[in-house]
Amino acid sequence: MQTWPSPSVPRVPGTPRPLRLHDTSTGEIRPTTPGATANMYVCGITPYDATHLGHAATYLAFDLVYRQWLDNDHDVHYVQNVTDVDDPLLERAVRDQDDWVVLAMRETALFREDMAALRVLPPREYLGAVESIPEIVEAVAKLLADGLAYRADDPEHPDIYFDRLASGHFGSVSNYDEPTMGRYFAERGGDPDRPGKRHPLDALLWRTARPGEPSWESELGPGRPGWHVECSVIALNQLGMGFDVQGGGSDLIFPHHEFSAAHAEALTGQHPFARHYAHAGMIGLDGEKMSKSRGNLVFVSRLRADKVDMMALRLGLFSGHYREDRAWSAEVLADAQTRLGRWRDAVGRDSGPDADDTIARLRDHLANDLDTPQALRAVDAWVNATLAGDGSDLSAPLRVREAVDALLGVEL
Numbered sequence: 001m002q003t004w005p006s007p008s009v010p011r012v013p014g015t016p017r018p019l020r021l022h023d024t025s026t027g028e029i030r031p032t033t034p035g036a037t038a039n040m041y042v043c044g045i046t047p048y049d050a051t052h053l054g055h056a057a058t059y060l061a062f063d064l065v066y067r068q069w070l071d072n073d074h075d076v077h078y079v080q081n082v083t084d085v086d087d088p089l090l091e092r093a094v095r096d097q098d099d100w101v102v103l104a105m106r107e108t109a110l111f112r113e114d115m116a117a118l119r120v121l122p123p124r125e126y127l128g129a130v131e132s133i134p135e136i137v138e139a140v141a142k143l144l145a146d147g148l149a150y151r152a153d154d155p156e157h158p159d160i161y162f163d164r165l166a167s168g169h170f171g172s173v174s175n176y177d178e179p180t181m182g183r184y185f186a187e188r189g190g191d192p193d194r195p196g197k198r199h200p201l202d203a204l205l206w207r208t209a210r211p212g213e214p215s216w217e218s219e220l221g222p223g224r225p226g227w228h229v230e231c232s233v234i235a236l237n238q239l240g241m242g243f244d245v246q247g248g249g250s251d252l253i254f255p256h257h258e259f260s261a262a263h264a265e266a267l268t269g270q271h272p273f274a275r276h277y278a279h280a281g282m283i284g285l286d287g288e289k290m291s292k293s294r295g296n297l298v299f300v301s302r303l304r305a306d307k308v309d310m311m312a313l314r315l316g317l318f319s320g321h322y323r324e325d326r327a328w329s330a331e332v333l334a335d336a337q338t339r340l341g342r343w344r345d346a347v348g349r350d351s352g353p354d355a356d357d358t359i360a361r362l363r364d365h366l367a368n369d370l371d372t373p374q375a376l377r378a379v380d381a382w383v384n385a386t387l388a389g390d391g392s393d394l395s396a397p398l399r400v401r402e403a404v405d406a407l408l409g410v411e412l
């Protein structure tokens with residue numbers, strides 16, 4: 001699939017800091033330890049509706065990971081998928097009497113525009129589930145042949161399921177107990193009550209064709225892929241086992257990331273799938289998680305149409321820590337707009353206090369599990385001093401502007 005245009009990233013003089021990031025599987029903030037190339041897979045959208053601020057917040061968090069790695073001189077191999085065939089997309093197309101392919105294309109195109117407007121660095125590979133079906137079929141056939149997957153006991157629809165214990169590491173991403181897994185499995189696209197499964201938590205790998213649903217001919221029989229195996233196969237084929245960061249929102253911890261890892265580990269016999277599992281908190285509105293199903297959405301495209309500055313959106317979302325569940329509101333946006341105006345004013349001045357200390361603090365805070373609230377305060381301190389007329393360093397305004405651009409992605 002086509003990605004979106006990349007913003008340029010200035011080089012920042014001085015000493016970069018290696019990135020430390022929270023890892024869901026160990027519960028610790030640990031250093032990321034990429035080689036010359038840093039490898040990251042971030043789960044992409046299911047394109048049945050426009051990009052809302054929750055999606056944006058999650059992609060912005062991983063944009064910061066990318067930027068801190070670039071600052072550390074790593075080449076970054078970033079891969080993202082598009083879940084361009086799955087139940088929610090098909091259901092929406094039926095509801096709206098829309099063609100599901102056209103719906104997916106339209107919403108993916110809008111997502112690309114939103115990401116470009118937000119200055120999010122694009123993935124190097126941007127791959128849809130549909131275009132990955134041959135590789136997915138191959139993986140499912142291997143799991144079946146190895147006895148790690150099975151056909152549901154249902155002659156009419158012998159769908160293929162993954163034996164959740166097949167990898168020997170099931171539970172190592174989320175560390176959830178079985179009742180918690182059961183609850184999330186049911187809430188997040190699983191089918192615990194499907195007759196013919198060996199265990200309620202076993203996950204769908206291949207859904208055999210049903211009337212009125214798209215399906216593809218394959219050695220497994222006509223059908224379409226399950227959700228988790230899509231991300232396992234795309235990540236595995238593009239990055240291989242043991243890549244640096246698997247990312248997404250916290251609603252993907254279980255079942256999605258648990259099963260993506262378990263499928264890949266069962267396929268390869270290797271562990272771990274990813275060295276870090278990083279999860280962004282949920283953005284809410286009016287006290288509830290922003291979600292398509294609840295309909296309490298603020299769309300990025302709507303804000304663009306209203307001429308809201310996308311850099312204020314970045315600052316608003318960065319005013320809270322990426323791992324915290326947090327609320328969006330008109331007040332968050334207004335504060336961010338005020339802050340953006342002050343920052344622009346300050347970098348437009350002829351001089352200010354020396355930038356070295358500010359840039360060092362910016363790097364320190366971001367390297368510490370992307371502590372954006374502190375990072376923004378470090379810039380605020382320099383901005384306040386500059387606007388008060390302190391300092392006479394003629395190079396400082398440009399240096400701060402470039403550091404804010406490179407490390408926070410905020411163009412002033």
Ligand code: 5CA
Binds near residue numbers: 054083
């Ligand atoms: N296509 C799958 C991943 S393979 C999917 O979850 N798509 S999605 O469109 O539902 O979500 C895209 C990304 O946005 C996911 O990482 C998800 O965790 C994140 N996300 C969804 N809602 C919110 C929210 N309210 N706040 C923060 N992130 C969110």
Ligand code: ZN
Binds near residue numbers: 044081231
């Ligand atoms: Zn995914």
